[in-house]
Amino acid sequence: MSLQFTDHVNEFKRLRAEFWNTAGVCEELRAYEARDNDYEYKILKGLVPKPLVGRTNDIGPAWQKSDTFFTDFPTHNDPQRVLSSTERSHIICNIACHDTRLYSSDIDPSSLDKTAAAGMSYMHLLVIPSEKVYNAVSMSNTELITEMKTHFLDFWNRDDSADKVTHAICDAMERRYTEVARAYQRNDNSTAPQRLANLDAVMEECRISATNFANTLRTNRSSADVVLGFHSHPHHSVGHLHMHVVLADPQFRTYSTLAHDWKTLSFEAVEHVLGGEEVELTIPGGWPA
Template identity: 30%
Template sequence: MSLATVGAAVLFLCIVAYAMSHGTDSDVDMHDPKIFQERKDLYRKQRDDFRGRPRAMKELREWKAKNDDYDYVELKSLERYYSGMIPSHLIGKMVGKQPFTKSDTWFSEFESHNPSALILSESQDSYIIANLASYDKRQYPEFKPGEHTPEGQGFGHCLVISRNRVFNIVDPDATANHSALLKEMKEHFITFWKTEDGSPKLLKRVRSTFDEQNDKLVSDDRNAKSSESLLSTLIDDFDTLSKSFLRCKPEDFEFAFHAFPANSVGHLHMHVFPKNGDLRKFSTKSHDWKTIPIEAVLEVEEEDERGVIDSGSG
């Protein structure tokens, strides 16, 4: 076993220990001073760990160069449920306009591998894309309590992804030029939400995913008896939540990241979901321990930049 592999395994065990001690399914105020500081510390640690590993930085350069002959090891997410990169059985398969290659992740060259309907808005630097998972954990009865479930982190949970190959929030390119890309991604969503058709467009996509999951729920013979009564409740709750969702203002949303290796997809994406507890009551809280608000990232970068300047001037 290589030193890089051993180091990655040790880091993973540290992440698991942190998750077990901080994981919760109750509401967490990520802007509570104590929790906010924890998120800052988590980001700084993950960033420094990643950038301090020569093999990881080498792989990052090869990934950005789209090298399909390179053997990627470090960039594969260490999360139990995700690989970070495209699974080997999909390499060469035509999913969109272009087949997946070895160096692809689920979000790289997104427009080439996915239906255009999933792109809700685009700017020069980023896309706003729909979440393929519904928001309601009750639509996934096959998962037992305590298991990792696929639902989003709140009603209307969507993603803002970089158009260029930026791997994760720990990638130096993510925070280059005073974190210009991160600020653009947040501003992109705010601008989108303020447009006349922004919120209805996102809600329409949320409804489509919600309906698709309901169809799967009803068609599963194992859930036939229970799903009929549940379906009516799900729809009633959706109608109630959708009204509350449309009343949200930009400041009512959380803009956050999952730092490598506790990430799902090996491509920079910002999670956007409502802070309102009612809009999250049927959604997973299991990712909250690793959810780092953009404000925490920006504060760390500003603090570290000031530290470099101060030490240089001293």
């Protein structure tokens, strides 16, 4: 895959300008960064849903109004979900399963096609800062994203990284299976056995392909085509800066969603705009335009 670098640069510039030209955005950012739970947030997206404020996910303190699902991540989640940490950032695996087959209309408990909810590749990692940083468009320099990229590359070159990644991917897949199976039984016990049989057959195929992906990744990790990118406001789901790390090789995206490629702006484009450095117009191995 390749992308037209200038398109991504121009799009990030446009989104960044729109964000900073929004009336009241500076005040709202200050409240967000100060963890002001009395402020009425109207511009920033991806905060914890209002029904969850004051509740907990059984780990850590209750969610606050200014929180996101990535705020103080190690405090609110199972320690095993954090694959690596530095003083400034954490690497986690996308909580969604990578395989769209487990989100198709004949599998999802709602009978709706939810394949866009799957991960973007067999390996879909996220690098998130420890501090509260809203989004790439709200940043003023490249210091933090440079640290995030360095952190990932250091982790990726470690001997144990492939095992950690494949374990996290397997965990996400099995968690999706369990969620779907339980929903069948809650929704309609009379149809649950038939739907469970179909789910088990599909899940067996998913496990086989995931094992093949894992073996291929272990064998070719040093040459794997890894791309880094950002979803910029307002095209993001969580209101906390996070860098997507995805295997771009089509074979690793066979069963994953392509629905979010259009909004994934390359690290190089964001770095160029924030850093003002001259770079070549086409970056190989990036996102499709």
